[in-house]
Amino acid sequence: ALGLFRPAAPGVLNSVARAAGLIAAVWGVLLLIGVSLDAVSPWRPLAPLARPSVAANGASSFAAVPAAVVVDNAALEIAVAQAAAKSRPSLVYFTAEWCVSCRVMEREVFQNGEILAQLGAIDLIEVDVTQSTPEVRDLLDRYGVVGPPTMIFLSRTSKEAADSRLVGEVSARAVLASLERAGAAE
Template identity: 35%
Template sequence: MEQVKHFFGVLLLAVALWMLQSVLPGAVSMLLWGGLLLVSAVYLRVFDSLHAGARGWARFFKGVGVVLAVLGVLQLVGAASGGSDPWQPLRHLAARGDTPSAAAGVRFQRVASVEELERVVAAAGRPVMLDFYADWCVSCKEMETFTFSDPRVQAALSGALLLQADVTRNSPQDRALLRRFRLFGPPGIVFFDAQGREVEGVRVIGFQSAERFLHSLAAAGLRP
């Protein structure tokens, strides 16, 4: 029973951290995940030697503890070296100097105000995709990691101008951009045609897998 209590205690902490992750800085989330994983590994006695007559279950939990310890160390190393993505804690080390989206193979042009957005869209002369992003947005990180990195998605977006509004700071300009499209916050993706008109009924709100996002792109007139 004690082990069951410990398991559900760790599970409750993990759920709480998952919920707080959307409002915490990425590095802080990584530090907390690293600490939780390492403490869990300690409870599984990963640093204790197995006795000679250890049974299968003892060896199994020892292996689980080793995996948790490695994952925890990766989170701590990632946070200490400037990372902010718990999904890929060391990705930034291989992509120094690039934005997260550029490292994933999708390059966005940033827009900071409604006026700048309208000017850029009017002059684009091609389809436009506007992505609302924030550093604390978990679904935005998932889109970068699992969706924008897909070669099929990149091919479908190759003919469009890709704009991104970073609303991390929640400045007056950020709030004005969100109000312009009646959005409460990221993630949100809006599409425009080559004439600068919004493509109605094809907004993407929340995370979409690569497969589902390809259908959204096709509805917006963007195909590989």
């Protein structure tokens, strides 16, 4: 295409067409490499090489912050009780593997340095709602969650902090404000 593989012909237009063809071919190769690395942006196909990998085995999506991953009421109650016993606020984060907005949040908000620093002062509890089981539907109903991503910020006494719940894609500033309302910000 654009004369990249044809013999060179004289003229400025031919040279521009060949250069454009070369650029398109190189970009195509970079996109193929990016797809193989699970890149999410066509404008940054090699970005996965620059960031730490995220565990795909059910471990926390926040590589630097340990999290309890729960899928039912009993496990969630235990995780919240453990946070309260340590007198620590907690973030209950409803997420799913199929949730595109969750991946955006994890990539753009939860990798923010200020957020990571604050997450160290709380107990992070991930509620995996990937599968639509009766237990998962009970969890969603119990907490009034329509779907992921939803973040519920609990105080040191396991009560939801006033005006702190976040639903959908939000900014790092909104997460920091909710963490402060829950008593996590120092």
